[in-house]
Amino acid sequence: MTNLFESLFKDRKSPVIFTLFTLLICVMTLFVANTSTFTTSDPISFYPDDIKVQLPLEHDALPVLPDSKDQQEHRAPPVLPDSKDQQEPPKDHQELPHEGLLHWEKAFDNNVSVDLNMNWKLCKGAVMVDYMPCLDNLKAIKALKSRRHMEHRERHCPKSVPRCLLPLPKGYKVKVAWPKSRDMIWYDNVPHPKLVEYKKEQNWVVKTGEYLVFPGGGTQFKEGVNHYINFIEKTLPAIQWGKNIRVVLDAGCGVASFGGYLLDKNVITMSFAPKDEHEAQIQFALERGIPATLSVIGTQKLTFPDNGFDLIHCARCRVHWDADGGKPLYELNRILRPGGYFAWSATPVYRNDERDQKVWNAMVTVTTNMCWTVVAKTFDSSGIGLVIYQKPTSSSCYEKRKKNNPPICKNNERNQISWYTRLSSCLIPLPMDDAARWPVSWPNRLTSIPPSLSSEVDAGNKFDKDSKHWSRIVTDIYMEAPINWSTVRNVMDMNAGYGGFAAALIDRPVWVMNVVPIDMPDTLTVIFDRGLIGTYHDWCESLSTYPRTYDLIHSSFLFKNLDKRCDIVDVVVEIDRILRPDGYLLVQDSMEGIRKLGSILNTLHWSVTSYQNQFLVGRKSFWRPKP
Ligand SMILES: C[S@@+](CC[C@H](N)C(=O)[O-])C[C@H]1O[C@@H](n2cnc3c(N)ncnc32)[C@H](O)[C@@H]1O
Secondary structure, three states: OHHHHHHHHHHOOOHHHHHHHHHHHHHHHHHHHHOOOOOOOOOOOOOOOOOOOOOOOOOOOOOOOOOOHHHHHHOOOOOOOOOOOOOOOOOOOOOOOOOOOOOOEEOOOOOOOOOOOOOOOEOOOHHHHHOOOOOOOHHHHHOOOOOOOOHHHOOOOOOOOOOOEOOOOOOOOOOOOOOHHHOEEEHHHOOOOHHHHHOOOOOOOEEEOOEEEOOOOOOOOOOOHHHHHHHHHHHOHHHOEOOOEOEEEEEOOOOOHHHHHHHHHOOEEEEEEOOOOOOOHHHHHHHHOOOEEEOOOOOEOOOOOOOOEEEEEEEOOOOOOOHHHHHHHHHHHHHEEEEEEEEEEOHHHHOOOHHHHHHHHHHHHHHHHOOOEEEEEEEOOOOOEEEEEEOOOOOHHHHHOOOOOOOEOOHHHHOOOOOOOEOOOOEOOOOOOHHHOOOOOOOHHHOOOOHHHOOOOOHHHHHHHHHHHHHHHHHHHHHHOOOOHHHOOEEEEOOOOOOHHHHHOOOOOOEEEEEEEOOOOOOHHHHHHOOOOEEEEOOOOOOOOOOOOEEEEEEEOOHHHHOOOOOHHHHHHHHHHHEEEEEEEEEEOOHHHHHHHHHHHHHOOOEEEEEOOOEEEEEOOOOOOOO
16 A cells, blocks of 8 residues: 555656545545544543644734623623721732733624523522532432441432532622631621631631631641641651642641641642531632542542542541441542551541540551551650651562451552442552552653653653643733633632643642543543542533632633533533633533633633634633523
């Protein structure tokens, strides 16, 4: 075949065939250039290889602002603070003149390409203000046969989610800006007073005028959270916060002050807890601008990858780690990096009563069976105790065990993505190759080839190319987009690939939840290897987060694919739920995807601009349908 073509080209023996062949090549090239379809067959094709983005060099290119009267009218003014002693009023609710150089155009409102007959309604009922479809499915929860393993705190998604828009809490305001928000948030935005009373002694949260204030207290942080963080590092100097330990999981995090203060040490923490009697704890955390998610140690695996976290922390997190023969601990073992640590501060570590001692003995049995070693055990000046375990770095200890208990997982269990997967009763074998290597210290870790990628062919090249791609998109396009980046703190990347978008934002005061959709190549370990955080998710379902928790949601070539599995209107309803009013949706997609999305957003009274029919910025307004 090759020879035939060569001879045709060289000798031009057959001019008709040659011409036809050349024409075919031209048509195919044109076809490929005009479609930006994302294929999942190549595991690293997160975006089309041939994106052609025109970057203007002339400084006089005037941006077209979303300033039509029509849009101004739709934007209900946010409620602003009115007393003088309040912090600077958030000014970002006004349309900001866009100083950028790119020609972003007001998009689609006169040219609706999709036949939309939307008649938006407000969701009915007071509880809808904080509605989370997969966590508030009361019918499914009532029908549960057992709640012993926290089944009622797990996800139970309804078959169909009502297509209505959530009402805003009364008096809702643009949120307090970071970094002030770590210490104080508007009470009206999250009007839940129970923890103020319930955890009064422990200083979790205090109500002061119109604010909820977070003094950095916690169940185990008797001398404040900073003291506690330093105490852990003093106990085990190898921890080296922010150099050696970068990615932490805080199980049962309360209001997430531990993760919030670790940020000062360049540590990024995924804080999680269920929706339970600790009212609105995760909602507080996110309103504070601290990375957090709703999750629970129950019957299912956590939605994180194998070997991801450098350190897992639990301070009196009420998880029965030794339950069911130790399954919850096997789960920690799965998501902990080889050589990673589990820091546990709870009464069985330092109290001698019978109940605590029973738990301690059970912990000794399970952790020994898993080949964990105790690397430190100590007490601090306030009397609380801490034990730090370390996961082994190789499987050799597993082989030396007298009893194969817990057993090593079989192949089929190893390759499962942890999405609605039951907790397992086996141990994932440790990686043998370079993937077992501890990443280089932060911040070099972000840009070095991730250990889990290094065995792939041409890994360095692919990784470099991806990093350069994102650095260019973020600097040249996203920073020039009609987005007031100074108001952005909580960011979600809906289709994160290697985490390149998050990496390109690293010098900004934002944090990114990197989502790897369950139908995309599994790159979540790479993301964690780089020192970033993320989770698996299926975007045809609702996310386990409270309404209004993200300031900016980014999506790169996700919608085209998603369209095949679920209705994009429902995905937009979910985006509207989790994005705060005045927040941004930033999308790169096919022209068709962008047009459809823009049309839907227009019906929601968002301001929509687009760039080169490839990028879209939608800004959510305060508009809600009349009740
Ligand atoms: C006593 S509070 C401790 C909070 C925080 N660690 C501190 O030290 O201030 C217990 C925490 O554990 C969480 N929790 C209870 N059961 C849990 C479970 N099965 N999985 C994850 N978190 C759980 C609660 O929601 C709450 O956040």
